[in-house]
Amino acid sequence: MTEFINRLQKVASNPQAFKKAGRGIERETLRFTLGGSLSSRPHPVGVGSALTHKYITTDFAESLLEFITPVSNDVDTVINQLEDVHHYTVSHMGEEKLWPLSMPCFVIKDDDITLAQYGESNVGQLKTTYREGLKRRYGSVMQVISGVHFNFSFSTQFWDELFGEQTEEDRQSSVSDAYFSLIRNYYRFGWLIPYFFGASPALCSSFIQGRETSMEFESLGNTLYLPYATSLRLSDLGYTNDAQSDLKISLNSVDEYVEGLNKAIRTPSAEFAKIGLKDGEKHIQLNANVLQIENELYAPIRPKRVAKSGERPSEALERSGVEYIEVRSLDVNPFSSVGVDKDQVRFLDLFLTWAVLTDSAPMNDGEMACWKDNWNKIIEKGRKPGLELQIGCQGEKLTQKAWAERVFDDLLLIAKEMDSVNGDDEYQQTHQRLTAMIEDPELTISGRLLAETKKGGGIGKIGCDLAVQHRETHLNHQYSFYTKEELDAEVERSILAQKEIESNDKQSFSEYLEDYFSYLK
Template structure:
């Protein structure tokens, strides 16, 4: 159905459009106090209401902040906004709170779990949350991670569709097929992401408390990505074989919800989610808009939980998955094997060579050949792919491997405390308000800072003569501001004048 896809992409000169695919990042992270215990402070009062805030939300617990970037077509822009949002969140923290840098939560006692269960200031989610606590318990629900949203420009699909139109019922069917190929290949190769980016080698005191919980003999690569991490219960009957086809995925989830095995589609914790439609059946008629990859541990060596090199690698990896055919023969068995292999890699000792080494070498070599073939090779991409190839053969360079020397008595609590304090200092002691935007004027930084605090969506537009226009949107009202032409302003008063409906809490 998709014969000769790679050559068609090259002939149609679509490589650059793939490079301009969109990434958006969601980073979950806990607020902790100066002792490294989960914070009991409410969601920062300076931030606009979570009912409408486009960037700064909270997740399962009040201490669990979530940063959500807009989708961007360049990694540089994603990182710039992520750093900006992280800085604003950190500067908004109350009473000496700071951000915990690890996916696995800090040490928990019974009072912590009780506090989390009883305190949550979002009534609309109360019933669902109580259901999740009863089913999974508090600890598993407060594991954090990084989610990556990925989409390819529609113009890319439209150009390709002309070559394959006869093989598909309609355009959305064609687009779904390409997106689902990425999904299947991602699940089949998930172990590589777990190896390269796994960073949850130990669980702190109070996480595993039941007799049936695992007793690890050594640190591992990623508890979060293992069968003991953020996964559905086996009884839910929504295992990895859902990914055997788009039809099986949709039908399986609909059946699980209809029969009460799942509360709703959001309770599916697989490695990839389809995104863009409210109802699962609408993917058939309206198509997949983007994919959400949910397997990345927080990187404690980055103030943002993820770094530029990882995202550039991911973009190339996803292009590789797009152009690599999936052998559908015995696909359910292959998916089961991939699940088992990922779990095995997740539970390996972090400083030991992975049993998937040779397979990984082949994948990295094919990725390098791909960027050369498509004319996407640059000094940066070559360096990054070579670096990750080096990480593949030197496990001590992986995030989990780098954590091994700082594990003390089976714990990263002391390390987490030190890093959370260090990251806070880095983000708040800078000479400028928003370090990632230091090339912009103080007025621009101040206006963006206050806009984000209040829950106003911002976009930076550049006009002729390097003029910077700030596009601000709140409650479906959009204003454009030529910041440099403004006199000295009080940012909050100015924004309230622009948007009279703005809610100041």
Template sequence: MTESLLRQDLLIALGKVGVSEILNKSLTGIEKESLRVSPDGSLSQSEHPQSLGSALKHLWITTDYSEAMLELITPPMEGIPQTLDFLRDLHLYVYAKLREQDEFLWATSMPCVLAGETNIPIAEYGTSNPGRMKNLYRVGLGHRYGKVMQVISGVHFNFSFEESLWPLYADAIGESFSGQAFIDKHMMGMVRNIQRFGWLIPYLFGASPAVCRSFFGEHQPSNLESFDEGTYYLPYATSLRMSDIGYQNQKEELVGIKANYDSLESYIDSLAHAIATPAEPWKELGLRDENGEYLQLNTNILQIENEYYSTVRPKQLLQNMEMPTVALKQRGIRYVELRSLDVNAFEPLGINESQLRFLQTFFLFCLLHESPVISPSERQEIDENLLITSRNGRDPECKLQQNGKEIPLREWGMELLDAMRPVAALADSEDEGLFTAALEKQVDRMLDADLTPSARMLAEMREYSESFYAFAHAKSHEYYLSYEEQKLDEARAAEFEQETADSLRRQLELETVKQEDFDQFLEAYFSTGLVSNT
């Protein structure tokens, strides 16, 4: 069924124009989150290290929700090996700095030893209005959803096709190329298919089948089982991070938010509506406390676009302090961000080359596949399939929903992977076959769930009678030692040191400029969608 929707004439036409060279010029970027921890695995209580520069202004090293939650960002680069080299170099640089204060990075998505919400320091970004806004957004997230789930880490895959692909693609499908409008139309079609088939990602790459009991504090979750006295898990789970215990808009039914992916315009309008529409739960929370301090950016359904959790986002590079919806409306889609990847505890970087090659193949498949708009019933199926796979995907009897009927996960999975074979061949250069090899590795995982990262994690925990904490701590320390043995190239080290110094200078310059009233700053941001950095 799936393969029939990939037109053979389209594949032949793209093959004739040498599209593999164009596809290999596509841009890939990685954003990888990791928690800074003390030697015992507890969450660091120290400030973001000055030696790593300004979290507000550094191009490649910042923080996410918590002051202890590092986010390492590669620039968009041609070639997957180059992207991974840059990410490895960032790790080498960061580990060298953390070693000075006896800290290292936690190697799994699910967090380390937590001691309640009061021990999760929210990220600080200085005294400028942009810095205060970034901090306040995170304060609001804590009040709305709680702090604990905000410190779950992930890997984001950013991807854009090389621009010369689009006219060739238009010709191959018999449409006229209309520039950005054509790109936006077909990128949104790709985004819809990434959602349709997105349950594949936690099955193949999920690496969070277990979690430390400290994650829940005194609460005993009724929907998980005990692995040992320190660990909760589910026997066939792939990604608890992507399940109902992970970072979701858990109150979305109450506040009524669901983005519309029919077109870029409808997507923008649905998010803009949510940012501008008051929500009763957040009105009850209040905008300020009794001392007049802000509790959240606003009392609307969403504070800003980023609050809406989705597995995939169409994105545009931001100019100055620009709202993402404004950037998309003015300049269209620049790239697509996949957000459903766990940190792979079996990889020092949290991700590897084979995985990235499969993801590129998956994105191309989703572009070439027929992509009707998502109906309300299909939207429900998409959400349910993601949850079922996250909690129970390795069960041999696991079934998903497809067009109102049940289908075995493995049957659908093999159908999709078989249909991707000619797509991988399209991306392969003549003498290598790396994309096909990456695809075949995932076929093996679909045929044998024991090969998936989630199964391997539980198997290793059982073999060594380890709790989740012991497993994750051992992996984290292993990578700490491995990076100690590696040396960062002198030119790259100098580049990172320069950016670190420049980022601190940029923040200082920003904070020395007279700031307008913060209330007025926020009002201008939400009314115009674009404000200056001062």
């Protein structure tokens, strides 16, 4: 009996171990106009304060909406919550629509993009200044690439069955170690996510205007594509950060990770120092370090803990260990009106459970480079028949199909256990649909989208057509989790909360920044 099966049987002995898993989703999407241009309007006033609203906010840009669900224990619930907040928001957007793709289109230059605005409070100004720094460091166009983030936590019952009785201190340590084991396995095998769900095999030519690339694109009008690509969003052209490539933050323990993160936010950057901190009286970045703040760290997965007021993410991890993980490798699913579907959530349930129950040795920088090479192969040519990936750094190779089949043998065992608990066969159905994608790569989201793009006259046309369809879906939606009254009340609460924050500020913004970054001294 393998250790994996032994661990699976342990946790499956308690039905609540799987039923009480926590899930939350953050979905990003650009507002755009009938003509296909990026919206120049401010955040819709009818949806409340972007600073304080629980479910509807903005990301980098004023036009880049972000929808956030609370934690729930049910797949249907998290999708219903997303559908409700999409419906509410679209109902307050007039004729504007939501861009259904990860890669932006019809954005000509950085100055077309208005940074997200959060009011006059110091915390609001900090958020906008941070974005000003991102703009000047990496350019605004890269920052409006959209994605879906999936937050996941295992239940207390899961850990109880896996570890048995422990002191609180030992449990915290065991859970953190388990999450970091998961993270390392995610780097090893997480290329399955862009293989199945990558949704950016093509982009508008305007996106790379003035940028050098070694990619051998084929063209279709104003559309550029790679014939076997899955997720250009995750490629060097997409949401990546060259300045961070030398950070080498360890994934072997929470202590090593926090130590690396603390070093990164204290490491000066000669390149970013050239930008300066102010333009006249205006702050244009928070500092000139490699990372302005910890959130600037680009990573396909992050260990997380809910932070207390005024606490940095690394301080929260140092205080009480890892509480959940944030998966950041999902492109926006263009075929779902909310950017993600139940099959994707169920696959992540299966895969993350497998990743935590499967042996996961410590990882050095050399091994990390090998796994990143696998990701890059899948990102640029993942649907190519016979594509070979490395197995570690030992020289052994395996095709993406053969490797996926190996993992899927284990995933089926988990799917059967989860279905047994739920009294249905939903996880096995998901497993079956994805197995078909292993056999035929053109059934993947990237395969389907590229076929539609070639047939439909380019990625811009496909994006606009899907946006029109999704807008109708949103407008016709009937509330299934929230009520209109609840969401109206949250709008009012958020507006009052922002006003209260602004009225309580007693420092100038410069004084606030001085205090905020006192830990760097």
